[in-house]
Amino acid sequence: MGERLKELADRASKAVHEKTRLTAKESIKLTITRNLDHNTTRYNEVKSEVKRVEQKLAALLAEQKDIFRSSKGMRMELEALGKEWAEFEAKAKAAEEEEKSVEAEWGRMKDLMSFIKGMI
Numbered sequence: 001m002g003e004r005l006k007e008l009a010d011r012a013s014k015a016v017h018e019k020t021r022l023t024a025k026e027s028i029k030l031t032i033t034r035n036l037d038h039n040t041t042r043y044n045e046v047k048s049e050v051k052r053v054e055q056k057l058a059a060l061l062a063e064q065k066d067i068f069r070s071s072k073g074m075r076m077e078l079e080a081l082g083k084e085w086a087e088f089e090a091k092a093k094a095a096e097e098e099e100k101s102v103e104a105e106w107g108r109m110k111d112l113m114s115f116i117k118g119m120i
Contacts, residue, residue, distance in 0.1 A: 081088075
């Protein structure tokens with residue numbers, strides 16, 4: 001009977017010990033579950049933010065590409081104008097001289113008309 005009593009006490013001690021271990025394991029499980037839930041939520045938030053940043057980056061890259069293309073076209077136009085600039089200046093100078101010539105001729109015609117009017 002003494003042995004049975006000792007065996008019963010050992011079994012009870014083991015049961016209490018196992019119950020204590022189970023409680024500790026449950027606490028660890030709850031902590032890990034809470035941390036996992038937090039990580040999952042944060043992962044999804046970061047994933048959404050990354051998607052938003054990727055979309056913004058794609059839009060900026062497209063804008064940069066358009067600006068580059070547009071700038072390249074403007075540069076080509078500017079170079080073409082530069083090649084023709086001397087010709088434009090020469091034509092503008094000739095037009096200025098023609099304008100002066102027309103002005104002078106008009107002045108002479110006005111004088112002639114005034115002279116003719118004075119004779120009539």
